[in-house]
Amino acid sequence: MIIAGQPVSGTGDEIRGYDPAAGVDLEPAYRYGDDSHVDAACAAAAEAFGAYRATTAEQRAVFLETVADNIEAVRETLVPRAVAESGLPQARIAGEVGRTTGQLRLFAAVLREGSWNGARIDPAQPDRTPAPRADIRQREIPLGPVAVFGASNFPLAFSVAGGDTASALAAGCPVVVKGHDAHPGTSELVARAIAAAVSACGLPAGTFSLLFGSGPGLGTALVTDPHIKAVGFTGSRSGGTALVAAAAARPEPIPVYAEMSSINPVFLFDGALSTRAADLGRAFVASLTMGSGQFCTNPGLVIAVDGPGLDEFLAAARDALVDAPATPMLTRGIAQSYAKGVDALAAEADLVVRGSADGPEASCRAALFSTDAASFRASGVQQAEVFGSSSLVIRCADYADMASVAAALEGQLTATLQADEIDHPAAAALLPVLETKAGRILFNGWPTGVEVGYAMVHGGPYPATSDSRTTSVGARAIERFLRPVAYQDVPNALLPSAVADGNPDGLWRRVDGQLTRN
Amino acid sequence: MIIAGQPVSGTGDEIRGYDPAAGVDLEPAYRYGDDSHVDAACAAAAEAFGAYRATTAEQRAVFLETVADNIEAVRETLVPRAVAESGLPQARIAGEVGRTTGQLRLFAAVLREGSWNGARIDPAQPDRTPAPRADIRQREIPLGPVAVFGASNFPLAFSVAGGDTASALAAGCPVVVKGHDAHPGTSELVARAIAAAVSACGLPAGTFSLLFGSGPGLGTALVTDPHIKAVGFTGSRSGGTALVAAAAARPEPIPVYAEMSSINPVFLFDGALSTRAADLGRAFVASLTMGSGQFCTNPGLVIAVDGPGLDEFLAAARDALVDAPATPMLTRGIAQSYAKGVDALAAEADLVVRGSADGPEASCRAALFSTDAASFRASGVQQAEVFGSSSLVIRCADYADMASVAAALEGQLTATLQADEIDHPAAAALLPVLETKAGRILFNGWPTGVEVGYAMVHGGPYPATSDSRTTSVGARAIERFLRPVAYQDVPNALLPSAVADGNPDGLWRRVDGQLTRN
Structure with a gap:
């Protein structure tokens, strides 16, 4: 230490x-x-x-x-x-x-850009009636x-x-x-x-x-x-x-x-399945098995309307998974938890395919299951995260059934839509529900891989996160x-530079509610 | 209802x-x-x-x-x-x-200005190596x-x-x-x-x-x-x-x-006491008794170095309070709680003065007590909020004693400094401690009266608030x-207008980390 x-x-x-x-x-x-x-x-x-x-x-x-x-x-x-x-x-x-x-x-x-200071200034209004307004300034300080x-x-x-x-x-x-x-x-x-x-x-x-x-x-x-x-x-x-x-x-x-905890639902729309089901199946397996599935954003749930497109997706996924080698997991404990989670799913859902069993002691043998929407909605087990390369496909009767699954979801880090242009009306109808469920919404990608940038949200409603x-x-x-502190009529010499007169730090500041760099 | x-x-x-x-x-x-x-x-x-x-x-x-x-x-x-x-x-x-x-x-x-949307865009970088960057956008949605x-x-x-x-x-x-x-x-x-x-x-x-x-x-x-x-x-x-x-x-x-809960400490510095102790005493009483003291920001604690300046402050406060009428409180329950709180203080601290007892049934008879720093630091009662026109003056041996009181404070909505220019070095030494204790720091004013503006903080560390x-x-x-949601590679037609191409809402947005209105 x-x-x-x-x-x-x-x-x-x-x-x-x-x-x-x-x-x-x-x-x-x-x-x-x-x-x-x-x-x-x-x-x-x-x-x-x-x-x-x-x-x-x-x-x-x-x-x-x-x-x-x-x-x-x-x-x-x-x-x-x-x-x-x-x-x-x-x-x-x-x-x-x-x-x-x-x-x-x-x-x-981020530190050098300076907006993290949250600098705000409401200048004094000594002539305001019925009472003058004090000078009030705000900045963020560490907790x-x-x-x-x-x-x-x-x-x-x-x-x-x-x-x-x-x-x-x-x-x-x-x-x-x-x-x-x-x-x-x-x-x-x-x-x-x-x-x-x-x-x-x-x-x-x-x-x-x-x-x-x-x-x-x-x-x-x-x-x-x-x-x-x-x-x-x-x-x-x-x-x-x-x-x-x-x-x-x-x-x-x-x-x-x-x-x-997040199972990162992926919604496959009919148009996308009709044009690229097999490609989607293979890309799904690549995302599912990467790093032995040990990602917070691993695609643990796939939702689609039943039919030939979904069958084709599943066939491609099956082909890609059946020979996938069992890959090492981080610890023996994680490998044991994974095996338990897969067993619990196997007791409730239909097995689509398991990957190869050949691997080291603490390894992840990929698993893909399928179920229907009613069974999923009624089950706690099917919505629990299985940390590793395990996923569950929900065969829905129609888009209304798909929407009912979306509505039944717990909070998620991500929600993904595989949708062609023809699917946009159906996708648009689902988006408001997914916004209330997930911190990040993806189109035509896979949730693994979290960019580190200014616009990323790696978060989401409980239990994806606690906040x-x-x-x-x-x-x-x-x-x-950070937390905000306000300074009322504090003499300029004693003010933190972020909110001092003349903007010595050259920050973007909100003055009387308007952003300015002056 | x-x-x-x-x-x-x-x-x-x-x-x-x-x-x-x-x-x-x-x-x-x-x-x-x-x-x-x-x-x-x-x-x-x-x-x-x-x-x-x-x-x-x-x-x-x-x-x-x-x-x-x-x-x-x-x-x-x-x-x-x-x-x-x-x-x-x-x-x-x-x-x-x-x-x-x-x-x-x-x-x-605030709604029309639009910054509440928290719009951010990290544009795609299709040519980035080793992997292209997706288009990621962020906005805030209601909880x-x-x-x-x-x-x-x-x-x-x-x-x-x-x-x-x-x-x-x-x-x-x-x-x-x-x-x-x-x-x-x-x-x-x-x-x-x-x-x-x-x-x-x-x-x-x-x-x-x-x-x-x-x-x-x-x-x-x-x-x-x-x-x-x-x-x-x-x-x-x-x-x-x-x-x-x-x-x-x-x-x-x-x-x-x-x-x-907040007792809103007011620190009186020596210079301020030497030039305006009596004025401060009267202004303190005006703040203390306004609205029968039923403000979250009522000045329930006064801290100063003992001496003739503080005596003068107390004398003026005593004169102003002794004839102050008992004024109605919001409810009988609040008046009863107030009386109990004053009794608890009276058991530990020295009485400076009570206001007039004449008033309606549910009324607030003002109360001012004094104590010393060691007694305050050792007491839970003396730091508990008494909702109403009750306040406690702490006589300190020196500024180090004052600082020890500041360090012992629970979280507060406000902290006030009465300080002349000669006091600025001493005030500056206390400011970093007060920032960690309070949501708002005031100079030469009184904490009652909370401006509704862009820079106000009405909050503070626990127990002033829970967040x-x-x-x-x-x-x-x-x-x-509000909470943030990220949109990754979402087609423009399906994006919320706050983060759509061309900035249709005319918002300030953070693009690749830089604020722009374009």
Whole structure:
């Protein structure tokens, strides 16, 4: 573990990375921390907060870029370790390094652009009747130290220096990460890169710490530490729900941004099926099996009107899946959960095809099932996420049946429509329902693959996330760790520069409700 | 009650307005609703949601203006009824009508300006390597039906057509209000004005309903109704905390915006005390006793370094308070709570002065206490809000002692500094602490009086509110009822106009991260 810049060994259970492709445990052993480590990391974060939030946006931008540089500097060590600890292909992990450093650099750009300050000015109106108006200005400030829970499925991009950490650090919040047990070695390498950047940039050591520990134990202690003011989490519905409950039960409740569970429905319209059913079937399988299906946005549900088009789609999917090799999953536990989820589906739905059973111990044997709309609507099991390459096709009687499935859906990260131009009226009729169900709506694509940009929403109504008003990917993720403060008649010399006279920071500001850069 | 445009009589306990100035109950009697009324109102709101959110911003702006016009049209009836039900002076209530209609018109202006759409476009990059970038666009959509709890202390501006209702309706969310027992007649008049506007604007009847009922009974049923997607509340800490807990325990948890408890510390610096202690003492009393102290932003705490300046401040405050008449409080229950709160303070702190005891049955006899910093820091009672004209002065040994009080404060709506230019260094040292404690920081003013504008923050860390990232007053209140949706490769003809090609709505949009109106 790294606590405020110092390497610290834990006192609890031993954990090791596990190479699911080779089926072997990895050296060295790491140990779980205890409550004293949580206390130390959170106290250091609280102590660092004042000085860290007083840094300029430019200083924090340089810091994030330094973290990115430091991660790139250890790429030769980092990539093989992350490949070994995840069983994910080298190209995928190499891409994830770029995604991780790209996220850090995106937030550096966001900091420099400056709109995150939310600067607003309502100038005084001393002559207003019946009462004069005071001068009121508003800007955003950071919430305080943030706890981040690394995810298993993106050992870099959603882990120690992932989007939650990058956006919280950008906002001016010190970060305490609980690293995921699945990749302690990768976590250590990245944590060292961050700690080195903290030091090189002259920031307080408590700006960043990495801990290891169990979720119910150390994780709960972290979320309930009084110094922690917000939480970022990507993981299971049960894990996220437990953290939300723990945060709500604090004497001072705090926000939890938990990205949890989504089956990412894909709606196939008749026109699209009539022109490209087989292509869709193959592309679907490619999305379904990528990374052993271990994506939050894996297409776990396909909805279409029954008929020859859907048959053709299923035939193509069957052909593509039947010989698909069983591929390594991140951990033995995830592989066991996947097998259980598939068994539960098999008890309720019709099997279309399983992939090949040949694979290492902790591997994912793809599975495709089918059911009908009435059965789906009546079932809890069929709507539960099965993390891995498992999907369920719903044969609908007609578009009204399809709409009833859409209406019955829980909240989702994504909803996809495969629709040709001839399908646009039917698609348009479904769109308002899908908007209320999902954070991102895609046409003629596949939900896996989440762009990191300014317009992305990686979020959605419960249980996709615990807070549908936010995104955990993309520029707006910084907003989760900010809150507004108003300044009434504060003398200019004491105002933060974001809202000072003369716009010294050159920001876009809302003056009397109108955006201006003057 | 008004359910989806229809007047409905309840089946439960009878309630009546109470005129605290005259000490008499008012006609007519109203009755509490039951769960069937909650079901009906929420189902109607859910049914209305699709059509209501499909209205244009201009249509909703006209609707809000029609509500404002309708309220003004019944002003002659409304003002005396609200005066009778609140015991508040006629000029205050008349001003509150203007504030209420002003809020509605502010949100009409916000709707027309259009930035609430949060329009963002990351254009496709088909030639990007290694993979092309999809076209991704983002806008905000309404959460769904909103439950609003009317507050007792602003029978118009924080009640049936208050800021929560106005901002939720602006966002495109139908609203179900639980009217406050303290002003059922006022609530009915305003509800009829809204329902008439719903009808005149051709909106679905379920866009608005008004219910009466107990908080633990009907209020809980309302918050846990599955159709309700967010809650606005202004009231007590216990009431708000109960609603937050009920919302968190739902199968689908929803956000609760509860504005609860604040004692609004006022810091008097030495320079200010040396030049204007007596003026400050008198102005403090004016703020403290206005409206019988029944403001969320009432100055319940004064912090200063002990010495002749503070003595002079206290002497002036004592002189101003000693003859202050006991003034009516909103309800008998509030007057009883006030008396209990004052008794609890009296048991721990030194009495400076009480106001006159002469007044009606449910009245507020002002109270001023003093204590020292160590006693305050060690006490829960001294930091608890006493709703009414009660305040506590903390005599500090020095500025370090003052800072220790600031650090020990719970979250607040406001923090005020009375500081001359000579005090600026000391004030500047305290500002970073106060930013982490309060939603609004004032210089040389008094916290009562909350401007409704673009830059106002009426919010703050827990327990001031349940969500420090938001404001319940001012333009940004609309953001509480919106969530972002991303559209990936959606054909232009199917895109919402806010993010369509050519910017048909003429909005400020963020394109590749840069604000533009093109």
